[in-house]
Amino acid sequence: MRKGMRRFILVVSTIYMYSSLISCNDRKVEEEEVRDIKIGISIYEQDDIFISSIISNIENITKEKRNEGSYNITLNVEDAKSNQYNQNEQVDMFIDQGYDVMCINLVDRRSAANIINKAKNANIPVIFFNREPVEEDMNMWNKVYYVGAQAEQSGMMQGDIVIEKYKNDQSSVDKNGDGKIQYVMLEGEQGHQDASIRTEYSVKRLVDSGIKVEKLGSEVANWSRTEASEKVTRWIEKYNDKVELIISNNDDMALGAIDVLNKSKIKNNMPLIVGVDGINDALKAIENGQMTGTVISDAYKQGKAIFDTALRVSSGNILNNDNGIDERYIRIPHVIVTKENVGEYIK
Known part of the structure; x- marks a missing residue:
């Protein structure tokens, strides 16, 4: 009986030691996995x-x-x-x-x-x-x-926003009724690939759809709301309500345009404004009707x-x-x- 008991204790001890070894190894593996x-x-x-x-x-x-x-x-x-x-x-x-x-x-x-x-x-x-x-x-x-992001896509989608608006209500876009859209362009940055591509493809999309356009001005505003406000101020002083569309390489510059327009004499005859990024302030501007649309870059x-x-x-x-x-x-x-x-x- 004692001999059997010793054998039993030996087996249990061996199992315990083996289990402890496995447990230690498991912990070691877990630690190594961090x-x-x-x-x-x-x-x-x-x-x-x-x-x-x-x-x-x-x-x-x-x-x-x-x-x-x-x-x-x-x-x-x-x-x-x-x-x-x-x-x-x-x-x-x-x-x-x-x-x-x-x-x-x-x-x-x-x-x-x-x-x-x-x-x-x-x-x-x-x-x-x-x-x-x-x-x-x-x-x-x-x-x-x-x-x-896909820069070409963002530019084309900006064009699509304007095209859809033009199809649904041409007079709300071509306000002077001359058969073409007078626009200005707010460019993000000199030499920035996305800025150059958005600038090119937004206008190309309009032209390819059969809409006639006339560029009144294009300025680099370095993605900045403040700089955009300065550029748009000069355009409004020069062209007044002849500007029918503002295309902006990003939302922050588009908001800079809105800042100026809200204080101008044409605030009740706002041009269409399109941007890119989908920042929350721009979405609010779209919600309240001050901005036409944006292209969300997630x-x-x-x-x-x-x-x-x-x-x-x-x-x-x-x-x-x-x-x-x-x-x-x-x-x-x-x-x-x-x-x-x-x-x-x-x-």
């Missing part, structure tokens, strides 16, 4: 409302991912204050401090090659967003990525795409051109918003 990731982000200007919205979404998504327990994420967002030298210094800092991935909203597209060379030498993947490097620069290395989807890509490439994954789809380019589609559907998007 990955440390350092993501460095440099933006061209934190005062840009749309860029700030993208960053806010990235920060929220990062918190959610941290709470899941699988990742210990360091997120460092730096503001270049519209100065390329500052951005270059920030890139150097990310490299010196051993960041796993860099996300860059370029101050100057011409500096992309320099940043890519630095990233390549340090073997740190780089994700550009909102400001797209030229194809030649994108092809310098297989760990270079771009997240952004800040949440862009932020999520940037974060998800950063997570993937920081793990050593390389996104390549497979099955005719270049995974290095992540394009976020747009949505048209007018008074008819603004309630679905306004906060």
